[in-house]
Every structure is written in structure tokens, then in C-alpha cells.
Amino acid sequence: MHENxxxxxxxxxxxxxxxxxxxxxxxxxxxxxxxxKTVRALAQYEKVLWFHEIPREPECHCxxxxxxxxxxxxxxxxxxxxxxxxSPPRVPELLEPxxxxxxxxxxxxxxxxx
Numbered sequence: 001m002h003e004n005x006x007x008x009x010x011x012x013x014x015x016x017x018x019x020x021x022x023x024x025x026x027x028x029x030x031x032x033x034x035x036x037k038t039v040r041a042l043a044q045y046e047k048v049l050w051f052h053e054i055p056r057e058p059e060c061h062c063x064x065x066x067x068x069x070x071x072x073x074x075x076x077x078x079x080x081x082x083x084x085x086x087s088p089p090r091v092p093e094l095l096e097p098x099x100x101x102x103x104x105x106x107x108x109x110x111x112x113x114x
Contacts, residue, residue, distance in 0.1 A: 051078075059083045 042048055051064040059081040063074065088104050103109060 054078065057083075 039045055051062050054060055054062045054064075056065070061076065061079040063077045066074070085107055091099050091104070
């Protein structure tokens, strides 16, 4: 147990504890630096998306499109809301053997495979 300076519950100013705390935080900082790569130039990024490339869809908002003083003062630079996807139309019974139901629900596909 550590001694208290007074009855406030504060720890004493032991230099060993201070050095251990500094060492711990230095280690954690250095560990974080090893895990993340600092990018200093656009060419080093895997992909760059410019504001003019953002699709003008109802789910997307970009500060570059600001139309009012309220939007100009906003701290939000880019917002992309999750789109509300509609369910695919029901497949007629006659065509059901030709479709895989899992593929029909996969919105990443342009068309289901027949």
C-alpha cells in the first residue's frame, strides 16, 4: 500500500511511481505508433475520395455542397447514411427454380445469376 500525503487520499509524490507511470505511457504510445502507419502524402493512401466524387444521393451530405449559413457553420464535413433498401419483388412461382434466394437478397450484385 502507498502512503497518503494527508487525509485527502492523494498518493505521495514518490519519484519511482512517477517514472513508472511515464514509462508505461511511453510504452503504450510507442506501441500505438508501431500499429499505425503515419501517412504524410496523398500518394501513400490506398484510396483517395475527392469531394466532387461523392455521389449526390439523398443518403450523402458533403460540406462542399453547403447551401445555407447553417450548413456552412456545421462541423460535419461528410455524412453517408445507411440507405433504406427495398425488398426485391416476389419471384413468380414459375421462375423460383431458376433463382437462388440468397443471391436475390444480395444488394451488391447488379443482377442475380440465372
